[in-house]
Amino acid sequence: MKNADKGSRSSLRTHRPSRQILTDGAYETVKELIMDNQLEPGERINIEELARQLEISTTPVREALARLESDGLVRKRALTGYAAAPLLNLASLGHLFEIRRLLEPHAAAKAAKLATDTEIASLREMVALMRADDIGDDYSHYRTFAAHDTEFHALVARYSGNPVLEQTLAGLHFHWHLYRLRFEPEVGVDTIAEHADIATAIADRDPTAAGEAMRAHLQTSEQRLLPVAQREASAPED
Template identity: 50%
Template sequence: MADDDGRTHAAAQDGPAGPPRQVLADSVYEAVKAKVMDHEIQPGARVGIEALARALDVSPTPVREALARLESEGLVTKRSLAGYRATELLTRAGLDELFEMRLLLEPRAAELAAQNADDTQLDAIENLVEEMRRHPRTGDRYAVYRDFAALDQRFHDTIARASDRPLLADAVGRLHSHLHIFRLGSIAGGGPLTLAEHDRILRAVLRRSPGRAAEAMRDHLTASLRRQHGRDTPQAG
């Protein structure tokens, strides 16, 4: 189906030549997300649906769907009659508050995971650490660090779910902390340090040692915040 200017959009195709709807939706979501993460859409800037649709050669529908997903992740905000805007970067105070919340939630989640995780969850946590070794983070672009960041988030979310406390797991997931932190930019050597710290958490959980699991998670988050403070944190505005 062609739109008013005669272009045929993949999103409107129902025949075999067009990609499945979900594949297209996911592709557009990742493309728009990359623009936000890489600051091609500047923090605080308005996000034009029509302009994005033209740039990606799709109809506005998958762009709107992508922006709705990004809103749920805290990467864009929607205002009545004003459309979407990319969220501002975390300030130093915002970064500290984010880690304050994580330090309240995640050591307890790790402690409970060491007590309550079943074998399937233990295998999942271990597999995530192994998979992270195969996706080292070695660059500033989202396309480079995307896999590492996603696995990093899944590691923390899986531990939280293994706590057998649904409200706690939901609170950890809703922070979307990794997306906001990775938007601030790369830290040299951060990947190997993160892996070493995840290894320590993993060993404590596998050994069913609640106290050590909580300590390892607390040390990991404290070290991560210290690494963030080791570079200039961009200010909003």
């Protein structure tokens, strides 16, 4: 009987989810809560309560929150722990797009000169994947679309041949902040068309057109988000 018990315990250990799997699950759960504003901007995150709800220990929850902090979605406060990051306000939205307008058109223009045929095919494939995505108006329904959107911009930066530029843009984590402000299916349709224009200009080896296509995309993206940021700025505080 003792040997049977030992075998049973060994089997449980074999099938127990790894800590990495638990951390990944906690990461996705908290991200979804933040992206859908179920965890409101600035709201404190109770690690112990979250661990109880997920039926896991606090260790993978803490590891997930550390990852979310590096994504810019949570902030760690002295003495009080983690809280959901605030939404972009008008000033920070303007600053973010100012930096993007300086960097991303240049990246697109360089990609038009340097990208290989295989790399151009990857950009076109990303546009095709976005067209195939099932887009809804909450994070669980646009998670894949958001990931493809992020990857498209990351690829353009990578194909510029400048790793510092690529790392700088990646460090902004701008997609998560922008998607928190608003996402509607029609925005996705516009984004796909603008990405297609960028990919076509890069495929045509036209640096001027590629830079302008990226600049136009950034301009319309900012204009789509400005009314939302303005509403947030004028909303009365509780």
